Amino acid sequence: MIETAEYTETEERIFEAALRVFAQKGKDGARMQEIADAAGINKALLHYYFRSKDGLYEAVFNYVFHHFLDSFGKAMQETASFEETLRTFINGYVDYVRDHLDVMRLMVNAHLSGGEAMGQRLRRYMESSEAAPPRVLSEKILAAVAEGEIRPVDPFQTALTALSGCIFFFLIYPTVEVIAPAAADRDAFIGQRKAHLFDLLFHGLKPRSDG
Amino acid sequence: MIETAEYTETEERIFEAALRVFAQKGKDGARMQEIADAAGINKALLHYYFRSKDGLYEAVFNYVFHHFLDSFGKAMQETASFEETLRTFINGYVDYVRDHLDVMRLMVNAHLSGGEAMGQRLRRYMESSEAAPPRVLSEKILAAVAEGEIRPVDPFQTALTALSGCIFFFLIYPTVEVIAPAAADRDAFIGQRKAHLFDLLFHGLKPRSDG
DNA sequence: GTCTATATCTCGATAGAC
DNA sequence: GTCTATCGAGATATAGAC
Numbered sequence: 001m002i003e004t005a006e007y008t009e010t011e012e013r014i015f016e017a018a019l020r021v022f023a024q025k026g027k028d029g030a031r032m033q034e035i036a037d038a039a040g041i042n043k044a045l046l047h048y049y050f051r052s053k054d055g056l057y058e059a060v061f062n063y064v065f066h067h068f069l070d071s072f073g074k075a076m077q078e079t080a081s082f083e084e085t086l087r088t089f090i091n092g093y094v095d096y097v098r099d100h101l102d103v104m105r106l107m108v109n110a111h112l113s114g115g116e117a118m119g120q121r122l123r124r125y126m127e128s129s130e131a132a133p134p135r136v137l138s139e140k141i142l143a144a145v146a147e148g149e150i151r152p153v154d155p156f157q158t159a160l161t162a163l164s165g166c167i168f169f170f171l172i173y174p175t176v177e178v179i180a181p182a183a184a185d186r187d188a189f190i191g192q193r194k195a196h197l198f199d200l201l202f203h204g205l206k207p208r209s210d211g
Numbered sequence: 212m213i214e215t216a217e218y219t220e221t222e223e224r225i226f227e228a229a230l231r232v233f234a235q236k237g238k239d240g241a242r243m244q245e246i247a248d249a250a251g252i253n254k255a256l257l258h259y260y261f262r263s264k265d266g267l268y269e270a271v272f273n274y275v276f277h278h279f280l281d282s283f284g285k286a287m288q289e290t291a292s293f294e295e296t297l298r299t300f301i302n303g304y305v306d307y308v309r310d311h312l313d314v315m316r317l318m319v320n321a322h323l324s325g326g327e328a329m330g331q332r333l334r335r336y337m338e339s340s341e342a343a344p345p346r347v348l349s350e351k352i353l354a355a356v357a358e359g360e361i362r363p364v365d366p367f368q369t370a371l372t373a374l375s376g377c378i379f380f381f382l383i384y385p386t387v388e389v390i391a392p393a394a395a396d397r398d399a400f401i402g403q404r405k406a407h408l409f410d411l412l413f414h415g416l417k418p419r420s421d422g
Numbered sequence: 423g424t425c426t427a428t429a430t431c432t433c434g435a436t437a438g439a440c
Numbered sequence: 441g442t443c444t445a446t447c448g449a450g451a452t453a454t455a456g457a458c
Binding site: 432 | 451453
Binding site: 242243244254255257258261262264 | 454
């Protein structure tokens with residue numbers, strides 16, 4: 001569920017339904033009829049509120065795009081130790097994706113079809129966004145390396161690995177459930193995932209005496 | 212490019228084209244006309260070879276599904292040390308996805324729309340597949356933990372993290388290119404990624420004297 | 423096997439009653 | 441604002457010539 005304060009109740013119902021359908025089927029694969037059904041309204045109303053399918057998609061995408069990037073960057077910036085930074089990133093991202101699965105799915109779908117368009121959009125947005133969590137993590141890693149708090153690693157590659165670990169398993173959860181018996185209890189599995197990611201990354205980054 | 216030995220030359224051209232289009236647009240979003248154009252043939256021929264759009268998608272999906280899982284499991288099983296296992300997994304997976312981007316995209320697309328169907332399919336297939344690389348890695352981790360070669364970690368979570376690190380960045384490469392200047396040189400970036408992943412995971416798994 | 427032409431249906435979008 | 445009915449474009453699929 002996304003907080004869409006600036007919309008009326010009906011618009012919000014459409015919005016939520018559209019996000020769900022677009023996220024799963026993609027822009028081309030989605031059907032206006034399916035969105036209308038999901039929203040519990042008539043198909044004509046979609047066009048009354050949002051002029052066209054393109055218009056509806058743009059509205060949903062733009063909202064989601066900012067929502068996703070702005071999620072919890074500030075909390076990241078306020079962390080004191082690197083340990084806290086890493087923990088905030090992992091818990092924050094995993095919780096965010098858990099609570100906004102379709103937001104993540106829509107972003108992934110947008111990457112699948114038309115990656116260049118994705119790049120363009122991001123380029124425009126990035127100029128005004130300093131607080132995207134992966135960027136903040138990257139900077140914190142750079143600082144921690146300089147302080148000797150962690151081993152000398154590539155900050156961007158490391159942030160990318162952390163990000164992957166937080167998101168990818170949600171994307172392939174149907175497969176994960178088949179392979180791992182433990183994944184049947186979703187909440188428990190997510191908890192394990194957070195703990196594992198922190199443990200592995202923290203130990204992987206800690207300086208070592210023996211080499 | 213995929214090796215499709217059991218198909219004629221025309222069928223193969225269709226196959227490749229269909230994979231490309233289905234991977235980017237999804238099953239519903241794909242257009243038979245676009246596939247025909249990409250294959251350099253007439254639309255009617257698609258129906259001559261594969262009865263329907265559904266039939267074509269099923270053929271492509273089933274082939275890709277096995278191709279993806281069988282990729283290099285055997286090489287994994289033959290590794291001696293855990294260090295070699297990890298290196299084989301990372302290099303193998305990264306290279307495989309680099310060379311078969313659309314295979315990965317099709318699998319991701321299938322997860323986005325209709326995850327349950329994905330689970331069903333996988334469940335059927337898994338019974339006859341012992342060599343899927345993540346499974347082999349998971350077993351090797353379990354053995355290495357027992358031997359005291361690496362720290363006591365959850366084998367499945369660890370394999371999942373390795374897998375995420377090898378695949379996810381390809382999926383969001385358009386975004387990666389915008390954020391990381393280094394990603395403009397794709398080959399170099401992929402090399403860095405392999406090195407980073409091995410370094411971080413290996414150090415993260417190594418036993419430590421200091422706790 | 424490969425093409426052109428066409429039938430059939432589905433989807434996005436609009437008109438118009440209420 | 442919300443509905444029913446419908447138009448017209450574009451999609452899958454087939455028929456039939458070569």
